[in-house]
Amino acid sequence: MTCFPSLFGRKLDSATQRSAELDDELSGIHNVTFYTYKELRIATDDFSPTNKIGEGGFGSVYKGKLKRGQMAAIKVLSSESRQGVKEFSTEIQVISEIVHENLVKLYGCCVEGNHRILVYNYLENSSLEKTLLARGHNNIQFSWRTRTKICIGVARGLAYLHEEVRPHIVHRDIKASNILLDKDLTPKISDFGLAKLIPPNMTHVSTRVAGTIGYLAPEYAIRGQLTRKADIYSFGVLLIEIVCGRCNTNTRLPIEEQFLLERTWELYERRELVGLVDTELNGNFDAEQACRFLKIGLLCTQDSPKLRPSMSTVVKMLTGEIDIDDNSITKPGLISDFMDLKVRSNTPKAKPESIPTSYNYASSGSYNLDATSSTSAGSSQATMTFTSAYARSM
Ligand SMILES: Nc1ncnc2c1ncn2[C@@H]1O[C@H](COP(=O)(O)OP(=O)(O)OP(=O)(O)O)[C@@H](O)[C@H]1O
Numbered sequence: 001m002t003c004f005p006s007l008f009g010r011k012l013d014s015a016t017q018r019s020a021e022l023d024d025e026l027s028g029i030h031n032v033t034f035y036t037y038k039e040l041r042i043a044t045d046d047f048s049p050t051n052k053i054g055e056g057g058f059g060s061v062y063k064g065k066l067k068r069g070q071m072a073a074i075k076v077l078s079s080e081s082r083q084g085v086k087e088f089s090t091e092i093q094v095i096s097e098i099v100h101e102n103l104v105k106l107y108g109c110c111v112e113g114n115h116r117i118l119v120y121n122y123l124e125n126s127s128l129e130k131t132l133l134a135r136g137h138n139n140i141q142f143s144w145r146t147r148t149k150i151c152i153g154v155a156r157g158l159a160y161l162h163e164e165v166r167p168h169i170v171h172r173d174i175k176a177s178n179i180l181l182d183k184d185l186t187p188k189i190s191d192f193g194l195a196k197l198i199p200p201n202m203t204h205v206s207t208r209v210a211g212t213i214g215y216l217a218p219e220y221a222i223r224g225q226l227t228r229k230a231d232i233y234s235f236g237v238l239l240i241e242i243v244c245g246r247c248n249t250n251t252r253l254p255i256e257e258q259f260l261l262e263r264t265w266e267l268y269e270r271r272e273l274v275g276l277v278d279t280e281l282n283g284n285f286d287a288e289q290a291c292r293f294l295k296i297g298l299l300c301t302q303d304s305p306k307l308r309p310s311m312s313t314v315v316k317m318l319t320g321e322i323d324i325d326d327n328s329i330t331k332p333g334l335i336s337d338f339m340d341l342k343v344r345s346n347t348p349k350a351k352p353e354s355i356p357t358s359y360n361y362a363s364s365g366s367y368n369l370d371a372t373s374s375t376s377a378g379s380s381q382a383t384m385t386f387t388s389a390y391a392r393s394m
Pocket of ligand 1: 053054055056057058059060061073075104120121122123124126127130173177178180190191
């Protein structure tokens with residue numbers, strides 16, 4: 001392990017076998033821990049499949065034990081994401097300086113040869129997607145109190161990225177699989193800043209295409225307009241998922257219940273929001289608070305980005321410091337309003353891990369998705385075709 005600048009120089013030896021040239025490139029990088037490839041191979045038992053804990057659009061994630069016994073999540077970036085040493089390390093320095101209780105801590109990285117590897121704090125309770133939405137990990141009971149803590153924690157982490165970090169960070173991919181839980185079920189947002197580590201010509205191909213689509217703000221999905229408000233939209237969808245205990249798209253349900261955001265709007269209009277709250281709670285929840293959370297979800301997903309509150313306002317709404325004016329809630333921005341959405345559901349065989357087969361966003365504005373979708377409750381093998389009516393009419 002090499003830590004600059006304190007150990008820089010001392011480690012210019014055969015132990016790390018790093019060339020003087022590489023050390024020269026890294027000499028301006030401060031306070032980042034650089035791991036050797038050998039060290040990470042040992043930590044993961046040669047990247048053994050038994051230590052593999054996940055696979056994302058950026059590469060594979062392994063559980064590993066570092067030299068001093070510390071557990072880590074080791075993310076091996078795919079070969080397409082090979083960035084230059086200097087550029088990669090500079091971004092790493094920015095990310096590793098961002099520290100907040102609700103953000104996953106980046107310990108350091110490895111930049112040897114073609115290897116680009118990120119080393120993170122290991123979170124014992126996996127992701128919200130695996131634990132709450134797919135209910136497949138440790139049988140964790142998500143009480144109402146735990147859910148409020150998770151919602152407020154994620155909101156605080158995002159508010160920090162949006163409003164306190166300079167320059168501001170737009171996460172771009174807020175969703176249940178990017179919310180990890182520590183042993184006390186404190187939520188930690190993962191993958192922030194990652195977009196900057198990927199060369200601009202490489203599109204991030206998500207492993208959970210269908211799920212990700214459901215989190216995308218219409219203006220981002222259709223026109224590529226990326227601002228903090230796109231994250232706030234995704235947060236709104238996530239918030240509703242946490243209250244309802246189901247994922248935003250579930251093609252196994254009757255057609256009128258498949259899309260959670262549409263459903264939430266319908267029940268809001270009928271003043272029946274409380275009926276959406278997760279039945280796993282057996283009625284043990286604060287109904288006023290749960291409906292407030294759902295209304296905040298609707299506010300965050302308003303069609304016009306301007307109508308969505310900032311994340312610091314969302315935190316205050318969630319904690320009850322600011323009241324919600326029902327008159328300010330209008331119909332959320334639904335991607336299905338812009339697109340002819342056709343979902344052809346095949347045999348309802350959910351697979352343990354999702355494997356994308358293709359993902360294509362053509363500039364004409366049409367999506368073609370052929371995905372074997374994820375473990376999330378009720379997702380099935382589905383072929384989805386989105387054709388943007390909006391794009392066609394332009
Ligand atoms: N720090 C960590 N601690 C524990 N598990 C982790 C950690 N980071 C990632 N994982 C596990 O690895 C999985 C894959 O993570 P990754 O962020 O690469 O992809 P993803 O978010 O699932 O998908 P995508 O790339 O489409 O966003 C996560 O869902 C989680 O289960």
